[in-house]
Amino acid sequence: MIDTNVDRRHDNSDKWAVTKDDDQLLPMTIADMDIATPQFIREAMQRVLNKKVLGYTTPSTGFYNAIIRWQKTHHDVSLKRDQLIIVPSIAVGLSFVIRNLTQKNDGIIVMSPYYPPYRQLVVDNQRQFVEFPLVQREGQYVIDFNRLDAVMADSQNKAIIVCNPHNPGGCVWTTTELQRLQDIANAHHVLVLADEIHDDVAFSDNLPVSMLSDLMGSEAASQTVLMKSATKAFNLAGVKCAFLAVKNPALLATLKHAAAAEAIEEVNTLGVVATQTAYEQGAQWLTEVNAYLEENRNLAYEYLRENIPMIRPMYPEGTYLMWLDFMAYDLSDDELDEKLRSLGHICLNRGIDYGQTGSGFMRLNFAVDRDVLKDALQRLKAFDTAVRKK
Ligand SMILES: Cc1ncc(COP(=O)(O)O)c(C=O)c1O
Known part of the structure; x- marks a missing residue:
């Protein structure tokens, strides 16, 4: 059922665009998959195309029910239809929430390293980007809760973005960590913007808990906006369909009003069909993927640890992203990027783009055919051998 036989070189893929200048380069970058979007989703979209008209669409009850059922079954999140707001993407949704639930100059706390567009979405909306560095313990990121408490106690800071599982670190925050974070946020009246776009990519040793999960208790819901889509797990980033979920009636009313004012819920016909189909029919496919x-994760992690000890991988508890520490090579971020390309013929995402804490790191996307992953690991080995010879 999993189809890894895809050639994205000649379409408009963001990831593969680098090969137009250098066709020897292997990109292991942007967070989508070199795995075919499932056939049953493409067929559902095709059925819409076969009807020959792509006019205005209103999402059906079935669409909302699919989201509600998925979130309940897979994430223990109980939602009602009127608690959902449909948005084109998480980026658009996050910007919309920042604009409508915070004021100009408010501080938005972002754990660093961070998904790079967070900075732009905060700063270009004239809010303060409050970088909160994660701390490394035994090679994995942890949250320094004493510092977080101090940062949240600053009355200028009104919201925190919580990315779970975390991009780029691959961490799945534990229930205890999330509850602690929630308690501190509630104590200081800080809004929690929960980006859970990666939470359906889950491995047997670690299941992410949603910030809106019933497990988190009723308190959890009071200050949280959940942001989610089917796009990461089902490889649908181009269909532009995501949703916000809000339980607090006052926050919900503000966002519903703003959604009407901005006509943000105007939906993409094919995005709605793809999302509904993914959630209605996708459980088995997702288990296999x-x-x-x-x-792939285990193979890459073990290979690096055994064969290239100077590259230190963080263990991805979730996501298809591996965060690699290259500091042992003592190269600048520019040199590292250049040498990976010229000596290894491989392109990774530059850690420095994820904030200052990302300096010396690179991010590798392992959602590819296993042979391509093995090729990528050989290229990292070639880089390692060549750079150490010099
Ligand atoms: C953590 C995180 N949030 C949001 C996004 C972007 O989502 P969207 O394409 O829906 O804006 C990504 C994409 O890589 C991501 O990794």
């Missing part, structure tokens, strides 16, 4: 990704 996650098992495949888990094997």
